[in-house]
Amino acid sequence: MAELLTERKTQIAEKATLLFKERGYAATSMRDLAAAIGIEAASLYSHLRSKEELLQRICFGMAEAFFTARDQVNSLQLPAPIKLRLAIEKHVEVVTNDVNASAVFLHEWRHLSEPELSIFKSMRREYEEYLTAILQEGKAAGQFNIPNEKLTVLTLLSSLNWLYDWYRPDGNLQPHEIAMQLADQVLNGLITNK
Amino acid sequence: MAELLTERKTQIAEKATLLFKERGYAATSMRDLAAAIGIEAASLYSHLRSKEELLQRICFGMAEAFFTARDQVNSLQLPAPIKLRLAIEKHVEVVTNDVNASAVFLHEWRHLSEPELSIFKSMRREYEEYLTAILQEGKAAGQFNIPNEKLTVLTLLSSLNWLYDWYRPDGNLQPHEIAMQLADQVLNGLITNK
DNA sequence: CCTACCGATCGGTAGG
DNA sequence: CCTACCGATCGGTAGG
Numbered sequence: 287m288a289e290l291l292t293e294r295k296t297q298i299a300e301k302a303t304l305l306f307k308e309r310g311y312a313a314t315s316m317r318d319l320a321a322a323i324g325i326e327a328a329s330l331y332s333h334l335r336s337k338e339e340l341l342q343r344i345c346f347g348m349a350e351a352f353f354t355a356r357d358q359v360n361s362l363q364l365p366a367p368i369k370l371r372l373a374i375e376k377h378v379e380v381v382t383n384d385v386n387a388s389a390v391f392l393h394e395w396r397h398l399s400e401p402e403l404s405i406f407k408s409m410r411r412e413y414e415e416y417l418t419a420i421l422q423e424g425k426a427a428g429q430f431n432i433p434n435e436k437l438t439v440l441t442l443l444s445s446l447n448w449l450y451d452w453y454r455p456d457g458n459l460q461p462h463e464i465a466m467q468l469a470d471q472v473l474n475g476l477i478t479n480k
Numbered sequence: 481m482a483e484l485l486t487e488r489k490t491q492i493a494e495k496a497t498l499l500f501k502e503r504g505y506a507a508t509s510m511r512d513l514a515a516a517i518g519i520e521a522a523s524l525y526s527h528l529r530s531k532e533e534l535l536q537r538i539c540f541g542m543a544e545a546f547f548t549a550r551d552q553v554n555s556l557q558l559p560a561p562i563k564l565r566l567a568i569e570k571h572v573e574v575v576t577n578d579v580n581a582s583a584v585f586l587h588e589w590r591h592l593s594e595p596e597l598s599i600f601k602s603m604r605r606e607y608e609e610y611l612t613a614i615l616q617e618g619k620a621a622g623q624f625n626i627p628n629e630k631l632t633v634l635t636l637l638s639s640l641n642w643l644y645d646w647y648r649p650d651g652n653l654q655p656h657e658i659a660m661q662l663a664d665q666v667l668n669g670l671i672t673n674k
Numbered sequence: 675c676c677t678a679c680c681g682a683t684c685g686g687t688a689g690g
Numbered sequence: 691c692c693t694a695c696c697g698a699t700c701g702g703t704a705g706g
Contacts, residue, residue: 308590310590312506315701316700316702317699317701325676327702328676328677328678328702328703328704329675329676330702331702336701337702396502397504397507424670429671429672430671430672431664431668431670431672432670433664434661437653440646441639441662441665448635451634452631452634464631467627471632471635472670473669474669475668476615476626476632477561477623477625478624478625509683509684510684511683511685520692520693521686522691522692523692524686525685525687530685530686531686
């Protein structure tokens, strides 16, 4: 009995994530979600309190996954270029592990209400600062050529984040291979023979 | 009289672009838009036929700007690395020229209905193919090291497109300087001393 | 998990 | 550009 309830909750969460990704949060109605599952809209409310609760779970669940990745990277003492490679690999793992949730996390967070919205923004800033610190480390050690760290970190993040739109779990590239190619591109650039 | 009407239409278009960017298309009501301008919602309809018409103008206006940039780049015979630099510069110019419209173009196009939706998608594909062709050119000439062109072109585009979120017209970096730094980063990577 | 329903709000129209 | 309004749909609740 408890298991069935949990299964239903999981089903609702997954379908909501998919619909929020495909149509956007605001354009997805609870009736859409209920119909996709095969129940009435009102029945959803025995499993959740509000539509926004679904969005909150997705956004903060992803944020947690990114923080776990960060903590793993920061637990090691590594030279900046190697550390950046590892950070890229871990980030790619998080994104490819749930591309639907990643898409919602990236595009729909602005529909959060306060105080969740402010909390979310500060968490995102914290993650940017973690990557910026690696860049600064490598710059200070003369390993990185970075005129503007803010520009570089946002470029890096956007490069990593569009993966949700492109990655296919059944494609021929594994997350690890993707991460390696992305890291090579970021670290060495496109020009051959240096 | 005709001038006043045109001014009002421009004002509506600009305010709609701003609101669509900030709240998203679906979450912006015509009453929101009217209130932001200082008229009644019903009055909007003497200047436009539908809410979606506003979205269409933004999306296809930006698409046109990107195609103009592409045609300028393609009118010149240049080695791939130089051509890519120019393509980056022109792309940055288009994005920084209207950051609000760029944001809507990038995130809200999925709310277009058919047939506009399919037309939009094919235009975007066309632009990706233009950039891919430059990458292939440089790869064939042994100038670029690119294991996977699809991954590289999407990484490149995402790097360029997040500018709308970061660029400030009154900031200390001019579009040209931003483009140069981005091009350096893409072509040479972060690692120093090659 | 359902039926029945609430008040609010939506895009858009009629008629001036 | 306004008042007045349309039918449709929204998130959510009551009560079973």
